[in-house]
Amino acid sequence: MATAARKAPAKSKSKSDGKSSGLSTPKPAEFTKEEELAAYRHMLLIRRFEEKAGQLYGMGFIGGFCHLYIGQEAVVTGMKMALIEGDQMITAYRDHGHMLAMELSPRGVMAELTGRRGGLSKGKGGSMHMFSKEKHFYGGHGIVGAQVSLGTGLAFANRYRDNKNVSLTYFGDGAANQGQVYESFNMASLWKLPVIYIIENNRYAMGTSVSRSSAETDFSNRGASFKIPGIQVDGMDVRAVKAAGDVAAEWCRAGNGPLILEMQTYRYRGHSMSDPAKYRSKEEVQKMRSEHDPIEQVKARLMDKKWASEDELKAIDKEVRDVVADAAEFAQNDAEPDPSELWTDIVL
Amino acid sequence: MPIEILMPALSPTMEEGNLSKWLKNEGDKVVAGDVIAEIETDKATMEVEAVDEGTLAKIVVPAGTEGVKVNAVIAVLAVDGEDVDKAGEGIGEEPAKTEPAAPAAAAAKSEAAAPVAAAPKTEVAADPDIPAGTEMVSTTVREALRDAMAEEMRRDGDVFVMGEEVAEYQGAYKITQGLLQEFGPRRVVDTPITEHGFAGVGVGAAMAGLKPIVEFMTFNFAMQAIDQIINSAAKTLYMSGGQMGAPIVFRGPNGAAARVAAQHSQCYAAWYSHIPGLKVVMPYTAADAKGLLKAAIRDPNPVIFLENEILYGQSFDVPKLDDFVLPIGKARVHKQGKDVTIVSFGIGMTYAVKAEAELRGMGIDAEIIDLRTIRPLDFDTIIASVKKTNRLVVVEEGFPQSSVGDHIASQVSQRAFDFLDAPVITIAGKDVPMPYAANLEKLALPNVGEVVEAVKAVTYR
Numbered sequence A: 001m002a003t004a005a006r007k008a009p010a011k012s013k014s015k016s017d018g019k020s021s022g023l024s025t026p027k028p029a030e031f032t033k034e035e036e037l038a039a040y041r042h043m044l045l046i047r048r049f050e051e052k053a054g055q056l057y058g059m060g061f062i063g064g065f066c067h068l069y070i071g072q073e074a075v076v077t078g079m080k081m082a083l084i085e086g087d088q089m090i091t092a093y094r095d096h097g098h099m100l101a102m103e104l105s106p107r108g109v110m111a112e113l114t115g116r117r118g119g120l121s122k123g124k125g126g127s128m129h130m131f132s133k134e135k136h137f138y139g140g141h142g143i144v145g146a147q148v149s150l151g152t153g154l155a156f157a158n159r160y161r162d163n164k165n166v167s168l169t170y171f172g173d174g175a176a177n178q179g180q181v182y183e184s185f186n187m188a189s190l191w192k193l194p195v196i197y198i199i200e201n202n203r204y205a206m207g208t209s210v211s212r213s214s215a216e217t218d219f220s221n222r223g224a225s226f227k228i229p230g231i232q233v234d235g236m237d238v239r240a241v242k243a244a245g246d247v248a249a250e251w252c253r254a255g256n257g258p259l260i261l262e263m264q265t266y267r268y269r270g271h272s273m274s275d276p277a278k279y280r281s282k283e284e285v286q287k288m289r290s291e292h293d294p295i296e297q298v299k300a301r302l303m304d305k306k307w308a309s310e311d312e313l314k315a316i317d318k319e320v321r322d323v324v325a326d327a328a329e330f331a332q333n334d335a336e337p338d339p340s341e342l343w344t345d346i347v348l
Numbered sequence B: 001m002p003i004e005i006l007m008p009a010l011s012p013t014m015e016e017g018n019l020s021k022w023l024k025n026e027g028d029k030v031v032a033g034d035v036i037a038e039i040e041t042d043k044a045t046m047e048v049e050a051v052d053e054g055t056l057a058k059i060v061v062p063a064g065t066e067g068v069k070v071n072a073v074i075a076v077l078a079v080d081g082e083d084v085d086k087a088g089e090g091i092g093e094e095p096a097k098t099e100p101a102a103p104a105a106a107a108a109k110s111e112a113a114a115p116v117a118a119a120p121k122t123e124v125a126a127d128p129d130i131p132a133g134t135e136m137v138s139t140t141v142r143e144a145l146r147d148a149m150a151e152e153m154r155r156d157g158d159v160f161v162m163g164e165e166v167a168e169y170q171g172a173y174k175i176t177q178g179l180l181q182e183f184g185p186r187r188v189v190d191t192p193i194t195e196h197g198f199a200g201v202g203v204g205a206a207m208a209g210l211k212p213i214v215e216f217m218t219f220n221f222a223m224q225a226i227d228q229i230i231n232s233a234a235k236t237l238y239m240s241g242g243q244m245g246a247p248i249v250f251r252g253p254n255g256a257a258a259r260v261a262a263q264h265s266q267c268y269a270a271w272y273s274h275i276p277g278l279k280v281v282m283p284y285t286a287a288d289a290k291g292l293l294k295a296a297i298r299d300p301n302p303v304i305f306l307e308n309e310i311l312y313g314q315s316f317d318v319p320k321l322d323d324f325v326l327p328i329g330k331a332r333v334h335k336q337g338k339d340v341t342i343v344s345f346g347i348g349m350t351y352a353v354k355a356e357a358e359l360r361g362m363g364i365d366a367e368i369i370d371l372r373t374i375r376p377l378d379f380d381t382i383i384a385s386v387k388k389t390n391r392l393v394v395v396e397e398g399f400p401q402s403s404v405g406d407h408i409a410s411q412v413s414q415r416a417f418d419f420l421d422a423p424v425i426t427i428a429g430k431d432v433p434m435p436y437a438a439n440l441e442k443l444a445l446p447n448v449g450e451v452v453e454a455v456k457a458v459t460y461r
Helices: A002-006 A016-020 A033-058 A073-080 A096-101 A106-113 A146-161 A179-190 A238-253 A282-292 A294-304 A310-333 A339-343 B141-155 B179-183 B195-207 B221-234 B269-273 B286-298 B348-361 B379-389 B404-415 B438-444 B448-458
Strands: A088-090 A167-172 A195-201 A230-234 A259-264 B003-006 B016-022 B035-040 B045-050 B054-059 B065-069 B073-078 B106-109 B136-140 B159-163 B188-190 B211-215 B249-253 B279-281 B303-307 B315-319 B332-335 B340-344 B366-370 B373-375 B392-395 B425-427
Touching: A033 A073, A033 A096, A033 A106, A033 A238, A033 A294, A033 A310, A073 A096, A073 A195, A073 A238, A073 A294, A088 A146, A096 A106, A106 A310, A146 A167, A146 A179, A146 A195, A146 B195, A146 B221, A179 A195, A179 B195, A195 A238, A230 A238, A238 A259, A238 A294, A294 A310, B035 B073, B136 B141, B136 B286, B141 B159, B141 B179, B141 B286, B141 B315, B159 B195, B179 B188, B195 B211, B195 B221, B221 B249, B249 B286, B269 B279, B269 B303, B269 B373, B269 B404, B279 B286, B286 B303, B286 B315, B332 B348, B340 B348, B340 B379, B340 B448, B348 B366, B348 B392, B348 B448, B366 B379, B379 B392, B379 B404, B392 B404, B392 B448, B404 B425, B425 B448
Parallel strands: A088 A167, A167 A195, A195 A259, A230 A259, B159 B188, B159 B211, B211 B249, B249 B303, B279 B303, B340 B366, B340 B392, B392 B425
Antiparallel strands: B003 B073, B016 B035, B016 B065, B035 B045, B045 B106, B054 B073, B136 B315, B279 B373, B332 B366
């Protein structure tokens, strides 16, 4: 679809409503060597994990729906770098990357994908439904847009308790057209709730391109009616995400209410495992991969600055692959839930 | 002809009110729009405006009169050229008329959009959950619900109430009256008209560990929010393998009120009772409303708490106890009997109770069970009763297909078939959208005669 491919990828600009709030797209963060290496490792873990999940799906170990995050790794990785202890995260069903970013165990996530007892939800939630109160990860939700109201509720709790925490509420360009998103925007702005609405604009709501589904394709502008400022961010550049995350977190923690970050990103794979992605051209995907890949960008910087050699980066890749292999091994061999689990956790 | 000013109905379910104050005296000239009197319901004081121009010839109902029936003549207005002294002659000497009359000659400037029902106190059999000798206080269901919330909010700082008009307006049906004054806007939160959104915000806050009470102005509007109630609130505990649930109460009036037609008259007991992960409570008496709402707020699960607008104004004995909490999931034997079991819940109980009195006159001794909780359903109490009486009639206002009664009938036939001496009869609302016309509305709802007939059928009378 040429129309969809026409828009330049991930071009940042400041918003007019951003001006009245004094906010604009910040310059990409200056990363230290350690930050670059950490970002590289975290994004690589998500990529390798998702590749493995895709394999296991093909082998029949994973059932049902499985939505891979490959291509979008910089968004959760950069945002995680802006968080403090207690900040919450909530998203929809393309959620494995978010869980790994929030340091949920790769074994636990993978075993949940295979529906085993060692899964984070004891095998009862699956790909779309995982949670960790301890790590402040609130799911993992299968209904498009529902997590936006829930994430606003997490922010309500922060405000009620008068703590400094922020709710990171993720949703896609598709969910951005759901009514409850705007109901939530209204309340969040009215009550000055500390919530960062992160719109992961990967350009396709399932198979419908943004230009075919959205009257206003500038998602950073979607809060205008509610006086919520927004910033467009190059979601393929982890430094740009981190810088925007810092601005947003500071804005929220200072009691200014919600903020929208439109992350311009791209998913390389189909919507779910059964999607051949006929609605876009191979060239479009290839161009994103070769020119904007979030991991390759970090790798190039590390090499340019001589912060890491090819061998050192390979060693990191090896470590990450080992973690993923261990998770996959565990997830394939762990026992299925005990039949008695059918009847547990329904009510307390 | 002098114009009769009638006692106005200020809400769909109001039957009477108090004439608290006259703002005009006999002989005063009035023009349309003048406030002439103040009328007090059990929820609010409202002003009555003159609709016509003239002279207030006679005040028929003096200030301070309580229990003035809707449509009773309260004053007489002499219009131009009429003899003010003669205009009021012969009016007001007879008992105030109560039959439906032409539209009242006075319009109410309504401050509350909500009905009021004033009804006599209802007698209830002793509840074994209440210690013998406990002092009882006559309380309306409305006050009982308010007291339950206030007590729990005093007890636990994580409990808060949110919904449309719960704070400044004091509740569309005045259930949250006084809560804003006691607890402030942080804990008594007026929301925009945005059911889907605020239900989700409530569930999110509950996931984060707060204990929200979400008021729906009526459960009809909760249809907009049903995804959050079922997909988010009810299922998360299971989907998270027990890690995270939603301790939240969704409450508000449910079912038919009076003359509000199809979109505002529907019972959701059967709907929500279908869902694993929810508890569904539907009280009849004020004591149950209080004890069960307190339990619902403390419950770590999502609880659907179905109230009824017509019951709000009814008074029942409520035990005077510091902390009166009733168990969710336990039915109450409302009246012991041996010939037949009548199971009902919520406003359905009003039909059961009246039918029982009639049946007693025919020599039939009916046992009435008030379910109080629809999910989990207390089959033990129902089956124990059926084993004694061998006959069962279930009464509810909801639609007949897949009703609560149908579920009970199927379970009883599976668990106690050998004890049944007659087929179970289920009485429900008719299988039609609720009509507006008064006569049709009456036909659509169950009635006492149907219950009496059903009992006669199962007892072969």
